[in-house]
Amino acid sequence: MTPPRSPAPDPGSGATYVFAVCRDCRAVNTADLSGLPGMPGGGQVRLVPSGALTAVVQTVPAADFTDEVWQTRLADRQEIERYARAHHEVVSAAAAHGPAVPLPLATLYHDDARVRGVLDDEAARFHSALRRVAHHAEWGVKVYRAAAAPQPQPAPATPRSGPPAPGAGLAYLNRRRGAHDRRERSREEALGVAESVDAELRGLAAASRRLRTHGAALAGDRRVHVLNATYLVAADRTDELRRAVVALRERTDAQIELSGPWVPYSFVGEA
Numbered sequence: 001m002t003p004p005r006s007p008a009p010d011p012g013s014g015a016t017y018v019f020a021v022c023r024d025c026r027a028v029n030t031a032d033l034s035g036l037p038g039m040p041g042g043g044q045v046r047l048v049p050s051g052a053l054t055a056v057v058q059t060v061p062a063a064d065f066t067d068e069v070w071q072t073r074l075a076d077r078q079e080i081e082r083y084a085r086a087h088h089e090v091v092s093a094a095a096a097h098g099p100a101v102p103l104p105l106a107t108l109y110h111d112d113a114r115v116r117g118v119l120d121d122e123a124a125r126f127h128s129a130l131r132r133v134a135h136h137a138e139w140g141v142k143v144y145r146a147a148a149a150p151q152p153q154p155a156p157a158t159p160r161s162g163p164p165a166p167g168a169g170l171a172y173l174n175r176r177r178g179a180h181d182r183r184e185r186s187r188e189e190a191l192g193v194a195e196s197v198d199a200e201l202r203g204l205a206a207a208s209r210r211l212r213t214h215g216a217a218l219a220g221d222r223r224v225h226v227l228n229a230t231y232l233v234a235a236d237r238t239d240e241l242r243r244a245v246v247a248l249r250e251r252t253d254a255q256i257e258l259s260g261p262w263v264p265y266s267f268v269g270e271a
Contacts, residue, residue, distance in 0.1 A: 015062040015108045016115050017042065019090040020100040021126050022054045028097045036090050039083065040064075045090055048112050050119040053126055056094045057115060065108050088263075095263045099134040101126055102265050129268040135235045136206060137261030141245070143197050143227035144255040145190040193252045194227035200248060204241050205231035209266050223255060232267045 017039055022028050030047060033056060038045045042060040049055075063069070073079050084105055091102040109115050119126070202208045213225040233241050238261070245258045 013062050014043075014059045015065065015110060016048070016112050017058045017060045017065075018103050018107045018109065018115060019045075019056045019058070019087060020094045020102045021119065021130075022056065022094055022098060022100050023127075023130055024049065024052050024054055028054060028056065028094050032097070033090065033093055036093060037086065038090055039086055048115050048119075050116040051123065053119045053123060055115050055119060056090060056100075057112070058090075060108070062108070065106055070106060091263050099130045100263065101129045101133070101268045102263050132206075133232070133264045133268060136232050136264060136267075137235065137238070138264040138266055139231050139233050139241060139258060139260035140262070141197070141201060141227065141229050141231065141259075142225065142257040143194045144223035144225055144257075145193070190224065190226045190254075193254045197248050197252065197254065197256060198227060198229055200244060201229070201231055201241070204237055204244060205233050207232040207267050230266045232264055233261075 019038075028047060033045045033047070036045045038058040039060050041064055042058040045056065045058045047054050048057050073083065087105050091100065094100045095102070109118065198208070198210070208229060208231045211228040211230060213228045231241075242258065245256055248254070249256050
């Protein structure tokens with residue numbers, strides 16, 4: 001869920017960085033949060049309450065979050081990962097005490113007063129999202145099939161001299177067509193497995209999302225990625241989910257990776 005953003009703060013001042021929104025002050029143990037470093041260069045992680053909602057925030061140098069600086073940071077993989085890990089660490093600590101709505105990386109406001117205004121203005125949406133994710137976690141599932149070993153391209157059987165043997169061209173075309181048909185059958189079978197895995201896991205989940213599969217294999221990984229999905233699963237169905245994944249691996253002989261539990265980043269925006 002992305003609340004309306006304030007105009008960019010004065011780069012020479014401090015700004016209020018918001019990590020997450022919880023139900024109330026009792027939902028978060030301040031002592032558990034104040035020891036977290038949060039964003040590089042920021043102050044102590046703290047709470048900003050308004051009504052029944054509480055924002056988990058930190059004062060940061062506004063100059064570190066101007067559009068120009070942030071675009072430069074986005075181009076540096078190690079740097080952006082450092083900020084993303086810091087953000088996630090605070091969000092996870094807040095979510096450990098109860099339902100929390102994680103806000104996107106680099107959500108900034110002029111000051112605490114503006115944060116309170118957002119909590120008041122968007123209270124209905126925040127409460128809806130909190131009800132949705134309460135006692136639930138996000139789980140990721142990836143399904144792969146092994147890539148076929150590259151086959152040598154069939155070549156037409158042509159004698160060194162004289163005319164081609166009768167039927168040589170047709171045999172060559174048939175070999176090419178057969179190789180293509182085998183690849184298509186393998187692809188359709190893999191996609192069928194992905195659909196069956198997704199259908200079964202959706203039956204266990206309160207909500208699900210299909211994500212883009214990896215376009216290119218990682219170095220040294222010849223697997224083909226056929227399903228990338230995430231599921232919002234109730235805490236009391238976690239064991240059932242794990243058993244289902246084990247059973248699906250055995251039944252389909254597919255390579256299925258389960259990751260989690262995660263703070264439900266993918267589902268708070270659907271409220």
